Structure formats: C-alpha cells, structure tokens
Amino acid sequence: MAFDAVIEVRSVSKRFGGLQAVSNCSLEVERGSITGLIGPNGAGKSTLFNMVAGNFAPTSGQIIFDGQDITGLKPHELFKLGMLRTFQIAHEFSQMTALENLMMVPGDQPGESLSTLWFKPGKAAAREAEVRSKALDVIDFLKLGHVKNELAGNLSGGQKKLLELGRTMMVDAKIVLLDEVAAGVNKTLLNDLAANIERMNKELGYTFFVIEHDMDLIARLCDPVIVMAQGEVIAKGNMEELRANPMIVEAYFGGPVEAVR
Ligand SMILES: Nc1ncnc2c1ncn2[C@@H]1O[C@H](COP(=O)(O)OP(=O)(O)OP(=O)(O)O)[C@@H](O)[C@H]1O
Numbered sequence: 001m002a003f004d005a006v007i008e009v010r011s012v013s014k015r016f017g018g019l020q021a022v023s024n025c026s027l028e029v030e031r032g033s034i035t036g037l038i039g040p041n042g043a044g045k046s047t048l049f050n051m052v053a054g055n056f057a058p059t060s061g062q063i064i065f066d067g068q069d070i071t072g073l074k075p076h077e078l079f080k081l082g083m084l085r086t087f088q089i090a091h092e093f094s095q096m097t098a099l100e101n102l103m104m105v106p107g108d109q110p111g112e113s114l115s116t117l118w119f120k121p122g123k124a125a126a127r128e129a130e131v132r133s134k135a136l137d138v139i140d141f142l143k144l145g146h147v148k149n150e151l152a153g154n155l156s157g158g159q160k161k162l163l164e165l166g167r168t169m170m171v172d173a174k175i176v177l178l179d180e181v182a183a184g185v186n187k188t189l190l191n192d193l194a195a196n197i198e199r200m201n202k203e204l205g206y207t208f209f210v211i212e213h214d215m216d217l218i219a220r221l222c223d224p225v226i227v228m229a230q231g232e233v234i235a236k237g238n239m240e241e242l243r244a245n246p247m248i249v250e251a252y253f254g255g256p257v258e259a260v261r
Pocket residue numbers: 016019020021039040041042043044045046047048
C-alpha cells in the first residue's frame with residue numbers, strides 16, 4: 001500500500017536571529033503510526049513541533065497536514081482540522097471534575113461548543129447529553145471511572161496525564177502531538193500511560209507524533225523513530241536499527257553505545 005502521510009514536513013527551516021534552530025528538515029508521519037522524534041538537547045525537536053503545531057511559522061519550507069498546506073496556520077485553526085497537542089491541565093480547570101474537563105473540550109462542529117449553545121437551550125441540552133456520553137466513553141476507555149467526579153486538581157500525576165490524553169479523544173484527533181509526556185511521571189504510571197497510548201493507536205487508530213527523552217518509552221511505543229541533531233534530521237528507523245548504528249549513537253549522545261541501552 002502507498003505511504004499515507006498525515007504530516008509531511010518539507011524542507012523546513014527556522015532561524016531565531018543568528019541561530020539556525022531547524023535546518024532544511026524533511027520528514028513524514030504515517031497515518032496509524034506512533035512516530036518518535038529524538039535527539040540531544042537543543043537539536044531542534046521542540047522548534048519543529050512548534051512549527052507543526054502552528055505555534056510559529058517556519059522561516060522557509062512547507063508543512064502539509066492530511067494533504068492540506070497548513071504552513072502558517074495557528075493552533076486553534078489546526079485544532080479544528082484535527083491536530084491536537086496535549087497540555088498540562090491548566091490551573092483554572094483544576095477546580096472542575098475529570099468529567100467536566102473532558103466536556104469542556106470544544107465540539108467538533110465549528111461554533112457548536114457548549115458555551116455558544118447556552119443561548120439555545122433546547123439544542124444545548126441535546127448537545128450536552130451527547131458530549132457527556134462521549135466524555136463517559138473516554139473515561140471508560142481510560143479506566144478513570146472511579147475518579148470521574150474528582151476535581152482534576154486532586155488527581156494523581158498519572159491520572160492527570162491520562163486526562164490530558166482523554167481530551168484528545170473528545171474531538172477524534174487525526175494526529176496527537178506529545179511533547180515529553182513522560183517527564184515527571186514515575187515508572188508504574190508511565191507503563192499505564194504507554195499502555196493507553198498503545199490502545200488508542202491499536203484499537204482506535206490514533207496517530208501519534210512523540211518527542212521523548214525516555215528511551216524505554218520510545219523503544220516500546222515508537223516505530224519509526226526519527227533522529228535530529230543540530231537542527232537536522234540525521235536518521236530514521238526502528239529503535240533496534242538506530243541503536244545498532246554507531247554514527248547515530250555518537251551524534252546523539254557523543255558517547256559510547258552503552259549510553260542508549
Ligand atoms: N523562541 C526561541 N528563541 C530563540 N532561540 C530558540 C527559541 N526556541 C528554541 N531556541 C533555540 O533553538 C535551538 C533548538 O531548540 P529546541 O528547543 O527546539 O531543542 P530541543 O531539541 O527541543 O531540545 P530539548 O531536548 O532540550 O527540549 C536551541 O539552540 C534553542 O536555544
């Protein structure tokens with residue numbers, strides 16, 4: 001079957017003043033994959049992600065999302081097209097329950113978020129019931145039923161991460177961008193998080209694009225893995241292949257092969 005790319009990054013560069021953060025990068029994220037992006041500190045991973053997610057425009061190059069040129073589009077426009085990035089539960093949402101947090105995610109029909117529908121009571125009630133039922137499905141899928149009525153602020157770190165993941169399911173994302181989702185999560189919770197990412201991928205068909213420093217998580221979840229160093233894409237392959245390549249190990253860690261094991 002032909003390669004079906006959800007994201008195509010074409011010769012993208014980003015310069016900050018005198019600093020070339022991303023330099024003529026091209027890469028693709030295949031539909032249905034969990035694609036990893038790794039590289040040493042300062043490699044340009046977050047800069048690349050920020051361009052894909054619309055946080056800032058490339059200095060040059062193009063970004064294609066699901067066949068459409070999205071270069072320069074803003075995050076809220078990309079959100080409507082089905083590109084989601086997880087963010088920590090914001091402070092103002094910590095006083096809402098887990099279920100309410102999911103219900104707050106804007107609806108997939110433009111202009112039909114719950115807040116705009118509050119002016120049309122009949123329609124609003126139907127829509128709210130639909131959103132609640134969807135939120136309950138997401139809660140079920142992530143096995144968060146026992147904490148659905150807890151305030152988000154009282155959830156454990158791992159449960160908050162699951163809730164962040166759950167928000168991407170409220171709008172049927174075409175791609176989910178995860179930037180260092182493992183940071184600050186202990187091993188047990190990380191396993192749980194990884195298992196849910198896997199289930200979302202395998203059972204529901206979600207595509208993920210993942211930046212991660214945790215090599216165990218990358219090795220478990222991601223295929224392929226794209227390696228960046230000094231603003232450039234230097235390799236792509238599965239983790240086994242990359243670990244077997246001394247050039248990659250050297251460029252990535254500047255050290256011996258043991259460092260990646
Ligand atoms: N907004 C910005 N303004 C100026 N320079 C920036 C900006 N964002 C990133 N940089 C620089 O661009 C380069 C790439 O940074 P980036 O954050 O993309 O790397 P990274 O691969 O995500 O690193 P890390 O693994 O540490 O998160 C770095 O030299 C960084 O200092």
